[in-house]
Amino acid sequence: xxxxxxxxxxNATWPAQTMRDVxxxxxxxxxxxxxxxxxxxxxxxxxxxEHPLAAGAQRAIGQTPLFMVRQGEEALDAHLAQAGYTLxxxxxxxxxxxxxxxxxxxPPVTCFEVWPPLATxxxxxxxxxxxxxxxxxxxxxxxxRTTILGRVHNTPAATAFGAVHxxxxxxHAIETLPAFRRQGLARLMIRALAFWAQSHGARTLxxxxxxxxxxxxxxxxxxxxxxxxxxxxxxxxxxVTTHTAASACCEQTR
Numbered sequence: 001x002x003x004x005x006x007x008x009x010x011n012a013t014w015p016a017q018t019m020r021d022v023x024x025x026x027x028x029x030x031x032x033x034x035x036x037x038x039x040x041x042x043x044x045x046x047x048x049x050e051h052p053l054a055a056g057a058q059r060a061i062g063q064t065p066l067f068m069v070r071q072g073e074e075a076l077d078a079h080l081a082q083a084g085y086t087l088x089x090x091x092x093x094x095x096x097x098x099x100x101x102x103x104x105x106x107p108p109v110t111c112f113e114v115w116p117p118l119a120t121x122x123x124x125x126x127x128x129x130x131x132x133x134x135x136x137x138x139x140x141x142x143x144x145r146t147t148i149l150g151r152v153h154n155t156p157a158a159t160a161f162g163a164v165h166x167x168x169x170x171x172h173a174i175e176t177l178p179a180f181r182r183q184g185l186a187r188l189m190i191r192a193l194a195f196w197a198q199s200h201g202a203r204t205l206x207x208x209x210x211x212x213x214x215x216x217x218x219x220x221x222x223x224x225x226x227x228x229x230x231x232x233x234x235x236x237x238x239x240v241t242t243h244t245a246a247s248a249c250c251e252q253t254r
Contacts, residue, residue: 001206001228003070006093007041009206012165014172015140025054029061033133035089035233036208039068048076051083055236065236071229085234090211094225098169101194101205101223110151110185111192117147121159128175138163138173144200148189150176158185162193169197171207174216186219 001009007026011019016028016037024045030037040054055065067085069077081087114121122135138145141163150158157180161173171193176185194205206228209216 001093001095003072003229003231006070006229006231007068009165009168009170010036010208012143013141013145013163013170014137015142016137017140022057023050023053025051025057027054027057029063030137031133032131033137035066035068037134037137038063039066039233041068041070042073042076046076048073048079051076051079059240062240064238064240067234068231069234070231077234080234084237086237088233088235090232091208091230092211092217092227093206093208093229093231094220095168095204095206095228096223096225098194098198098203098205101191101225102198104191105195106188106192109154111188112149112151113146113192113196114149115146117159117161118149118156120156121147121149124156124159124177125173125175127177130173130175134173144197146193146196148192148196150185150189152180152183152185155180158189160186160189160193162197164197164200164202167202168204168206169193169200169202171205174207186216187223190223 014036017030018028020027024043024047026041026043028038028040040058042048051067058065067076067080069080117135125135138161143164145161145163148160149156158176160171160175162169162171171190174186174189197205207220209220211217
C-alpha cells in the first residue's frame, strides 16, 4: 500500500474534525482524539526542511507539533530527528483479502452489527481509552460504516468500528473488556466485520496496530493478514502551552 493510499484510507474511515493545507503540509485537528486525527503529513509539494512551517501552524492552534512519517519519507524523518522530535508509536498496517477473513460466521448471539453504537459500547470504549472525541470520529466517516457488539454469555464484552472506502474496509477501535480477553472475541468481531464489509462491496480488510502491541500483532498474523505499510510519528519534546500557542500565533501574523 502506497503512503498516499494509506493516508487517503485513514482520512476517509477515521476523519479528523478539520483538515487544511499549509505550504504543502496537511494539518489535522481533532481535540483530545489522539495522534491519528491530529498529525501532520507531507504532500508531494512539501519540503522536509520546511517542517517548521507546519509546526508553527500547529502551535498556533494549540497543538504540540506532531508528524506522521510514512515509508519513503526518510529525509523528513532525519530532519525531524535532528530537530529533536522524538519517535512515537511505530505502527503497522495489516491487510488481507476479505474472502480470506469472511470464512466462518460467529456463533449465534455473539456478534451483532449495530449503528449507531449503543451506550454500552461507548462505555466499553471509554474503559479502553477510546473517549468521546474518538467516538465522534466514527460519526464523520462518509462511507458505509458499522460497529460490532461482541458478547460473552449474554454480557456485552467487546466492540469494534469498521468503515468502507472504495474497495477497502478498515477496522478501528477494537476493544475488549479485560475480564473477557483471551476468549477469541476479537477474532470473531473481525470476521463479523469482514462479512459486513463484503456485503458493501469491499474486497480488502485493513487495520492498524502499534508494533508494541504483541498480542494484537499475533492475532492479525494468525488470521493470515500481512504487513502492507508502516509508519511512525515524530513529536516535539516541548508540549504546547497557552503561552507558546499565543507566541506562535503572533509569529504567523508578523
